[in-house]
Amino acid sequence: MVALFAVVSVTPDEAPLASWGYRGDAFQVWSGAAWVLLASAFIHQHLWHLAVNVYWLWTLGRAVEAAFGPLTMGLLLLTSAFVSSAFQLAIFDEVGVGASGMTFAVFAFGWLARGRRTELRSIFTTTIGVVFASWFVGCWIVLTRLVANGAHLGGLLFGALVAEAVVMGRRPRLAKAGAIVLLLLALGVSVACPWSATWWATKAYGAHARGQYDLAIGAYDVSLRLRPDQPWVMASLIRAYRAAGKANAAASVLARLRTVSPEEAARVDEEGGKTIE
Known part of the structure; x- marks a missing residue:
């Protein structure tokens, strides 16, 4: 993400970057470039935006990776990137840029997983929970169309379902079904969205x-x-x-x-x- 931000910052011509999702739009996705929903999650337009997401992914992601391994962490990031971008597209009829959807997915996953994995509790503290809850609610109330609130919601739901499915074990079949449904809906939205x-x-x-x-x-x-x-x-x-x-x-x-x-x-x-x- 840092390298992509550097390229975005120093490249005067946006045309080559557009094919990677930079300032991509719904028209681009529904014209056959569905993969833009994944690529756009790794692109940031502003340094502060990049810094916030990298900080939280580094802080929370390291703990999740240490507890569950790099494969689980990698799959969570990739799938949540696609699902969260699809939520943004489905709700707001636009493609956002940035990794905040992934950030919320990692938070939701770790927050629920700490119930079984005690080593996560030192990172996923009550203070962190308050920060993310305030971030989520505040953006919906104050910055409704200025940030990718649909991506935040999609990432939060997907991360929670994955945690329930693979860690908590309370309703694993239901949680797995829910996560699969979200993935299928994301794939469906990338092809057809008749309310848009x-x-x-x-x-x-x-x-x-x-x-x-x-x-x-x-x-x-x-x-x-x-x-x-x-x-x-x-x-x-x-x-x-x-x-x-x-x-x-x-x-x-x-x-x-x-x-x-x-x-x-x-x-x-x-x-x-x-x-x-």
Whole structure:
């Protein structure tokens, strides 16, 4: 993570980094790059963000690794990175960056595991519990859209389920089933997310590019019903209507676009009947 942060900091051109999830978005994931959900967890945009996550992963992770071994720790980090990123995508329709989802997974795992593994109690103290509880609740209340709260939630739930499944043994079958369900849901979200405006827009854009204008129009409509204020989706819908020979429908959407984004409407006006490339 430190090396990736150094690359991000000194590289003026963001294009090569985008393929690794830097400032990746939902459109990128649903266009076939589902692995961005994993890669983005290892990228940080700010030094303070990197420092916080590295500190907690080092402090808590060393204790977990010493108790359960590097294989368990490695698997926990990789799976929680994917699951937490998928939670962020499913809840907020965006891909976050950073390892905070993994951090919460390691915390939840260690916090529950300390009930059986007494060597963890010196690290996973009540003070640490208060810090993480305050961090979690405070971010949801004060910084709702400024931090990856969905990733925090996903990591917390996944880490707790894994601890119940492999350490605590109180309801191992139920906990294993829960962890597997979360993994399957994460995989599912990386492919399809029908409650997401961006997912529908991505499907529409793909159909549009293939010349399937009726399919594109239908998907653009669903996207706009889910989130009306998307200028680029409205502009693409206008282009799809024009390409399908539906001038009146295109004019109707253009009138709506003028109220949302006059600049985008002006660009579409200049294009005339041009379709997307």
